Amino acid sequence: MSREQKAVEHVRKAFLTGRTKSLEYRITQLKNLLRFVKERQKAIAEGLKKDLSKSEYGTPLYETIGLESEINLAVSKLKEWAAPRPVTKNLLTISDQVYIKPEPLGVVLVIGAWNYPWAVTIQPLIGAIAAGNAAVVKPSEVSAHTAKVMEDLLPLYLDKEMYPVITGGVTETQELLKQRFDHIFYTGNGTVAKIIMEAAAKHLTPVTLELGGKSPCYIDKNCDLAVACRRITWGKYSNCGQTCIAPDYILCDPSIQDRVIEEIKKNIKDFYTENPQKCLDYGRIINQRHFKRVMAMLEGSTIAVGGENDVSDCYIAPTVLRDVKPDAKVMQDEIFGPLLPVLTVGSADEAIKFINEREKPLALYIFSSDNKLIKRMIAETSSGGVVANDCLMHFSVSSLPFGGVGNSGMGRYHGKFTFDQLSHLRGCLIKQLKMEAVNKMRYPPHTADKLGWARFFILKQVDFGSLGRMALLALLAVFFAVILQVIDHQTHHYSADFLV
Structure with missing residues (x-):
């Protein structure tokens, strides 16, 4: 038996103790995770410095402040999220308890990415804990120093039987994927995502795939180019361009290409x-x-800004490419680096057509002062998310679902969306062994009269949340009057002892 198989079996055994069902347990684990993020800032920053050369102040900005916010939100809202959720009834179920009960899925596998190794690994873990799951955490081996920090320190704060960290490379990940999980949450690229889906299919395991793609950035020639290019420069070159929602390329009118390039150069x-x-x-x-x-x-494209590089330091300068052709090498795959191609289009129509001819991106950025144009581009394209007049910022809003569509991924997370994604939303209906007369309409023999009553009771929806007290009492009076009418009607067709 492999190390990974043993680990998963131990986690499932721990989950079956049932201790994660307690909200108090979940809140304790979340608070411990928050304490970890706050107390271990130095170790987190040192690992990221070695892996990606992230700065002391950049680390909390891009990696851990968002985690603190997510944990605080989950702790404050957990009782509300986990509570039974009432739903609209029809007249047939008006006297029954009808609700949705969120419950844990079981054992979740969280496979993190290397570019933001804390933010995109721990954020799904927060939702897994909040939803009452156990979770195996697999950090990316590419960001090796961060993976080591996670492996060494996370078990000092969390229940290590329920939330173990398993490190390793491709072999270890493949061994993990042979095991049965109740959900797999993966952040990374489409090639690996296909392998994960194939492995998950053998156990009918649901997956959340947070991928990427070539996120377009359309600049309207009538917008404030100085502000637009400042925000694009920030969004593109943060983390050396290694951001799944970074603007991948710019679409703009030929008349503003030179100005766009100059503004980006100035901001760099x-x-x-x-x-x-x-x-x-x-x-x-x-x-x-x-x-x-x-x-x-870079092959086949014209460098307008930057291009300097140093292989020994893994350094590539912030680079802008001009007059890029749609078939250029830089336009074939997600860049995931500090290269920014500029392509010219003659109109918004042409930009929309260009975007729609390609795979659906994880993000779409539109810079314009024309709200009608913004709404039109949203209406006529498809992407995981949309931001107008800024970059990246939708990731920071916990009330927005974050996720892809088509090739850019499936499933969504952040805030309550993570909780729901990693919960089974169980439909519950609790009836009493009474009022059997109403049920006669569904029992054989079936007749036209019974079908008529069934249509009335089933098709009439009742939203109790929108009803006032007097309206509710009136509706109940009508309901019971109808029941009496049904009983009276059926009494003429069936014997009294049949109705009891």
């Missing part, structure tokens, strides 16, 4: 100085394999 200097390689706030490509992958994308 403002953000990262004349020499970004020496700037503490500018990161590095994760490893030399990815360095070579990104550099190969």
Whole structure:
């Protein structure tokens, strides 16, 4: 038996004790996780510095503040999220208890990504804990120093029987995927996602796949280009472009291409100085394999800004490419690096057509002062999320679902969406062994009269939340009057002892 198989069996055994069903237990674990994030900032920052050259102040901004917010939200809202949820009834179930009961799925596998190894690994874990699941945490081996911090320190704060951290590479991940889980949550790329789906299918395990894609950024020529380009520069080059929702390429009118490039160049200097390689706030490509992958994308394109690189330091300068053709190498796959291609289009119509001819992206960015244009682009395209006049910021809003569509992923998370994604929303109907006369309409022999009554009772929806007290009493009076009418009607057709 492999180490991974033993670990999963131990986790399932721990889950079957039932202790995660207690809201008090879940809240305690969440508070312990919050304490971990606050107390271990130094260790977290050191690991990220070694993996991605993230700065001391950039680490909390991009990795842990969001986690603190998610934990605080989950703790404050858990009783509300986990409570039975009443639903609309029809007249046939007006006297019954009808509700949705969220319950834990079981054992969840969380496979994290290397680009934001804390944010995208721990955030799903927060939802898994809140929903009452056990979880196996598999950090990415690519961000090795962070994985080691997670492996060493997380078990000091969380129930290690219920939330173990399993490190390793492809072999260990493959062994994990042979095991049966109740849900798999993966953040990464589409190639690995297909392998995960194939493995999950053998156990009919549901999956959440947070992927990526080439997120377009359309700039309307009539918008404030200075502000637009400042926000795009920030969104593109944060974490050295290694962000799943980074603007992948710009679409703009030919008349503003030069101005866009100049504004981005100016902002690169403002953000990262004349020499970004020496700037503490500018990161590095994760490893030399990815360095070579990104550099190969430059082939056949014209560099307008940047292009400097140092393979020994995994450094690629913030780079802008001009007059990029749709069939250029840089336009074939998600860049996931600090290259920003600029393509020209003659109109918004052409931009919409360009976007719709390609796979659905994880994010769509629109910069315009024309609200009608913004609404039109939203209406006529499809993407995981949309942001107008900014970049990345939808990720920070817990009340918005975050996730992809089509090739950019499936499922959604953040806030209550994570809780619901990792819960079984169980439909519950509790009746009493009374009022059997009403049920006669569904019992054979079936007749036209019974069908008429069934249509009346089933098709009439009742939303108790929208009814006032007097309206509710009036409705109940009508309901019982109808029941008496049904009983009276059926008495003429059936013997009295049949009705009892």
